[in-house]
Amino acid sequence: MAFLTPYRSQILGLTRIAIGLLYWSNGAKKLFGWFGGVGPDGGSVALASRMGAAGAIEFFGGLAIILGLYTSVVAFVIAGEMLFAYLLGHVMGPDGTQLFWWANGGERAAIYAWFFLLLSTLGGGAWSLDRRLGRGDG
Numbered sequence: 001m002a003f004l005t006p007y008r009s010q011i012l013g014l015t016r017i018a019i020g021l022l023y024w025s026n027g028a029k030k031l032f033g034w035f036g037g038v039g040p041d042g043g044s045v046a047l048a049s050r051m052g053a054a055g056a057i058e059f060f061g062g063l064a065i066i067l068g069l070y071t072s073v074v075a076f077v078i079a080g081e082m083l084f085a086y087l088l089g090h091v092m093g094p095d096g097t098q099l100f101w102w103a104n105g106g107e108r109a110a111i112y113a114w115f116f117l118l119l120s121t122l123g124g125g126a127w128s129l130d131r132r133l134g135r136g137d138g
Contacts, residue, residue, distance in 0.1 A: 012125030017066055019115055023078070024062025030055030057081045065119070068128020070135075075120035082113035 004011065028034040030051055033044040038051075045051040057078065064074040090106030091099055098104035124130045 009126040012122060013068070013127040014125075016068060016071070016119060016124055016128070019112075020062050020065035023058055023112060024066060027055045027058025027060070027062055031059050054081060054085065065116075065124075068124030068130050071124035071128055071130050072120045075116040079113050079116035079120060082109050082116060085109045086113060 025035050029036065029038055030045045031047070033042060037043050038045055045055060047056070058081075061074050061078045061081075064070055065078070086106045086109040090101070090104040090109060091097060093104060101107045101110055
């Protein structure tokens with residue numbers, strides 16, 4: 001679709017914002033119990049726990065991604081967190097060791113990991129604070 005090539009930066013920016021919102025909402029669920037919270041009671045998790053640390057990365061990292069602030073560095077950290085989530089939560093999860101996503105339910109963690117790894121190389125695109133501040137990151 002060569003006709004979209006002139007809009008590459010804008011499409012990247014929109015994708016960054018949209019996926020950043022999805023990712024951010026996961027952190028808001030964990031930290032504050034927003035959007036239905038976690039668990040059957042819809043509450044929040046303890047901040048001083050593995051899920052609390054994940055929630056902090058998701059909430060604050062997601063906010064930075066939405067804003068396009070330090071996009072490459074933040075996206076790389078998030079990609080690592082999502083790889084960790086895939087390995088610990090899905091490959092070595094409660095159902096035993098299952099490497100592949102079709103058996104372990106880790107599709108979302110894998111997609112986030114690959115997207116944020118890609119974003120760490122591409123930068124924030126249009127409408128990022130990195131670009132506005134002249135960081136050359138997008």
